[in-house]
Amino acid sequence: MTILYRMGAAVLMAAVLVLPAQAATNIQFMFPAAVQGNLAAQMQKIVDQFNRHHPGIHVDAVFSGGYGQTLTKSTSAARVGKPPAVALESANFISDLAINGMIQPLSPLLKQAGHKPRQYMQNYWAALRPNAMVRGTVYALPFQNSTPVLYYNKALFKAAGLDAENPPQTWPQWVKDAKRLTDTKAGHWGLIIPSSNGSYLAWLLQSLSMANGGQFYNTVFPGEVYLDQPSVIGAMRFWRDLTQRYAVMPKGVTTAKAGTAEFLSGKVGMIVLSTGALGYIRSHASHFPLGVAFVPGNVRRAVPIGGGSLVMFKGISADAKKAAWTFMQWMEKPAQLARISQRRHRERPRLMS
């Protein structure tokens, strides 16, 4: 097979279109799909603006699918010697990428620019700092970060005799409210926690484990995972009980998209989704009053960081590295962050003083 397609490839070499040569330093920026809307076009606009203001640099904005596909595309490219200079990767993959030696530590670049890395990170919200750092070294710049949050339907709360201004704070209250909201005859579910692999499953199990007093992995020694620890097992059991024991949540896998559609159709009392979905939910939940609350806690109240951060890949030229750093710094300016967080209703990751 190899010989066959090498031969075919050689024949087709002639047909390859070659990109026009450019004098500026060309770098590639891979970015994943948006929460909603035509991000490819929005991102192109932002990148075009950068290119206009930086004649020596040309950034190619490359759409790369969902967060998982972005990881596949960028790391595959890196393994064959074509790494993107900059990528917007899921915040959940930063440690992986750093441990596997795929991305550059940014601390040396910060030092070169005259910053003390730890001090520089004080520009960002405290909760985002550990996620961007691996073993004390900065590896990512927070960009469009999010956390899980509880969305609820105030109309259904009132109909079930619950206080719509007082959403559940603890797991026992959560179960109690979800039971009241569940109405099998009307086809109403009390709660949905999206459980599709590759999008929400691991993130929300991590969220429940943290609320249960645990951690998904050792944050000081990343790579050590706690999946078999009581706090995580307890979280999994709680999740299972919601469908099996209390029967307040549909059985089987519920994707985030299906869950969102059901919530918006007014048939679900509560749903756990990213803060990144806020804009979409708010603009589509026009026919019932929407409530947004913290995810209930058990041993403590805690949620993991999600969304995406900017990273720089290894294996790029010194010129590309310089250009990539200029681009990352520019993307991290409050003006650009504000554009993204307004469009996508994200947290602005940076403290503005």
Place this chain on the structure above:
Amino acid sequence: MMPHDRRRLVALALSSFVLLWSTPFLWMLIAAFRPSGDNVAIASLWPAFEPTIKHFASALAAGDFGQWYLNTLLVVSGILLVQLVTVSLAGYAFARLSFRGRGTLFALFLVQLLLLPPVLLVPNLQTIVNAGLYGSLAGMMAPYFASAFGVFLMRQVFRSIPRELEEAALMDGASWWQVLWHVLLPLARPGLVAFSIVSIVFHWNEFLWPLVVVNSPQRYTLTVGLASFATGAEGGNEWGMIAAGTLLVIAPLFIAFVLCQRHIVNSFMFSGLK
């Protein structure tokens, strides 16, 4: 029960299966024409009575569909043309020529069917980069120029053709390639058609490999193009536009199927595929 009644019952059961199976398609058709803002009905099969073509307009405005149709057509037909040559020749070799290690080589060929495509993502990409095809449509096509499944299918098809026909041609002085071209391939046409359909549908719908190989929007295929403006990462989806965009993506295949239905079904019956 009378035979007549039984037949009616079978027809009824089959029709309900057909209805069940076509639900996703029906939903897509209805969602594509449903005005937005009508969120209560997002999952409903009940059509809106004031249909709109707004979703089609915004899908066509958001993406360069003309270019993406062209790219998809080029990739799908390019792969198929090369495949038809390679699978016919290799299938013929495994079916008719006797050489040392034929069984082992064929078994090795079949082992490829056991590999999940994502496993080959990085090795294939490496080959494409080495060949200088990274980022091009040719690079998207190259790994599929040989097909283990196609070789297997054509070998079976050739073996089912009586040897006497070939022998008669050989007696008349035909060379091996004349036998292949004038005798075997015309008889193997249903097999080739069946393989072509499988190949076209697979490559038309493929997403991950095209996404990984190309970077420029000018080289997107329909699937990557649709994802670039219509998917949502964390829950939100513009269902109307996705439904309209998906209809645009599948339209050529769907129309082709409706036009050639009888031919397609016959080919599958012949080759024992489903």
